[in-house]
Amino acid sequence: MDTEQLAELIGARILRAPGQGPSGRPVTGATLRAQHVRPGDLFAALPGTRVHGADFAATALDAGAVAVLTDQAGVVRADLLDHPEVSAGRVALLVHDDPRAALGPAAAKIYGEPSKQLRILGVTGTSGKTTTTYLLESALAAAGFTTGLVGTVETRIAGERLDSAFTTPEAPDLQALLAVMVEHGVTHVPMEVSSHALALGRVSGTRFTVGGFTNLSQDHLDFHRDLDDYFQAKALLFDGRSEHEVVCTDTDWGRKLVKPGTITVSTTGDASWTATDVEAFPTGEQEFTAHGPGGLSLRMRLRLPGPFNIANALLAIGILHAAEVPTWAIERGLAEVDVPGRMERVALGQDFTAVVDYSHKPGAVSAVLDAARAQAEGRVIVVLGCGGDRDVAKRPLMGEAAARRSGLLIVTDDNPRSEDPADIRAAMLAGAEAVPAAERGEVIERGDRREAIAEAVARASSGDIVVVAGKGHETGQEVAGVVHPFSDREELAAALRRRLGAAHADGGDTEVHRGQGDEEAR
Structure with missing residues (x-):
């Protein structure tokens, strides 16, 4: 669609290049990532907590953006205002007081x-x-x-x-x-x-x-x-x-x-x-x-x-x-639904149940472990960590919820991201150890998640349920800004194979069953 029509639809004002612009180029797509711009796109230069999207306008305009949606703070940035395409009047600048709020309706219109x-x-x-x-x-x-x-x-x-x-x-x-x-x-x-x-x-x-x-x-x-x-x-x-x-x-x-x-x-x-x-x-x-x-x-x-x-x-x-x-x-x-990483059972013939679940908040941990307790003939053994650079208040709550509902809680690392993993574990342990001893099971700390999973499997007895919680379907672990390959499902299966011995060394009779669901980007 032409930029004048788009501006009218979203309540933006055109600072330059009225109508379709001197070149007559219509807007055919939209993105807020400068590196993803294709010719004909609207580039949404949004304000951020640390940087402004308009600081990357040159990359977008060089890639063929024909219009830019931004706010007053963005429109005066040098990368945008001084770009040859802008100064020559070949790019429409759409200025909106809240460009993020306008972007959804704009993109919907552009894509029909x-x-x-x-x-x-x-x-x-x-x-x-x-x-x-x-x-x-x-x-x-x-x-x-x-x-x-x-x-x-x-x-x-x-x-x-x-x-x-x-x-x-x-x-x-x-x-x-x-x-x-x-x-x-x-x-x-x-x-x-x-x-x-x-x-x-x-x-x-x-x-x-x-x-x-x-x-x-x-x-x-x-x-x-x-x-x-x-x-x-x-x-x-x-x-x-x-x-x-x-x-x-x-x-x-x-x-x-x-x-x-x-x-x-x-x-x-x-x-x-x-x-x-x-x-x-x-x-x-x-x-x-x-x-x-x-x-x-x-x-x-x-x-x-x-x-x-x-x-x-x-x-x-x-x-x-x-x-x-x-x-x-x-x-x-x-009746036919399985869900990846949600109460997903890994069965290699062992005499106890082993599951992987994405639960990574207090309520979800409580619900999953309550369900495990209702099913278990023996102990519930839990491997659990908390993610870094996220809600710190839930860490002791998760430790408490897991300690109250398990016979053995192994506190470990999740995705520590930029934080010190030991600090995250300490917050979880504080919540777990605040539960009176008579009301909780054993609580131990194993920082290495692979070792924690292996110990949970090694200590399981017939009728127990091992729950490896927090990462679910994820296939990486982020530590200090680097994502390392890591799958709870694969690590759990590997630990089970080691325990069961050579009969299952090739993993050929691994059976996976899926269940419970959770949700948001963590």
Whole structure:
């Protein structure tokens, strides 16, 4: 589209090159990363906490950007104002008081408003977003729809897998992604929607057929001022941008979102959708009956263990029903779901259960270990660390939650990033050791994560459950700015093979089972 039309749509003023500009070049794409600019792009030069995007304008303009969206502080930067393309009047400068807020609608317009051509099912909350979106995708596929998926673990376009850098991509990337999905015949897109994405406008310009809420507990307080600020960010998904709203009311936070017309789900109280007759099996599978509007009743089977997954499944059912997915497809689809790194079992024939899970916040750790305790015949052994450069307040809380629920807690490193790993472990140990000795199991410290996993496996007995928590599906460990290859799944399997001996040395009979879901970019 031409820049004058774009400026009018987003409420920006054009400082130079009115209309399409002297060269007549239309805007054909958008990005906020100068190194990703292609000819014809709008470059969004946004203010940051340390640098301003306009300081990289020369790179963008040299690559062929035909327009720049920025604020007043950006438009006077030398890299932008003194560039030959700008001084010659060949580039349109769009000035907006809040360019980040304008970027989502701008990108949506440039890419043809793809969300209006798709049925997007958005899921937000602290825990459960990943699992819920996998449940949604499976039921949609069972019904015969061509699906996309946007989330923490991966992005998929009609079955083709892409790695995910963020839980929810930046606005231009998201709109381009949705446009590609339209081109590939996708009709339905389950999407994880993080609090960062809502607060930073990444999903501005996106229309949701259904918005769903899982739960809320402490996380991301390195980004949000407090829990209320965190909640207010999540609540933005329910500000009218979602045609239907489905909310789990098992927590006070969920109940705050209920208004006339809200579809509610609950495992503990009255709601539009409820669950009864829950039956758990030793394999970790479970069954329950979902009761819905108009006397609707579905007998559901899940491969995923734990009460939290009943709540995730109920939310998925409510979203799918609101999106007019047939009930037979809901029943079939949810029964077939595995989720990478979420209560993912690694079975090589050992006489105890070994699982990997992404839980990396107090509420998620508590939920996962409660589920493990309910299933374990013996002890629960936990390997757990906390990430660096993130919410420091949750570290003692995670240590406490794990210590109270385990027979053996091995405190180790996660992704220390730029922090001293010993300081992170000390905060976790302080929380664990604050639990009275009579109310907790053994607590030890092993800084090397590989050694911690090996020790957990070595000390497991028949009937125990070993839970390696925190990193889930991740395949790297960031230490001092360097990401080293590291997979909890591979390390756990290697430790099991060493214990079992040469019979399983080639790993040929490794069996992996997947379950529980979590969520945001950490």
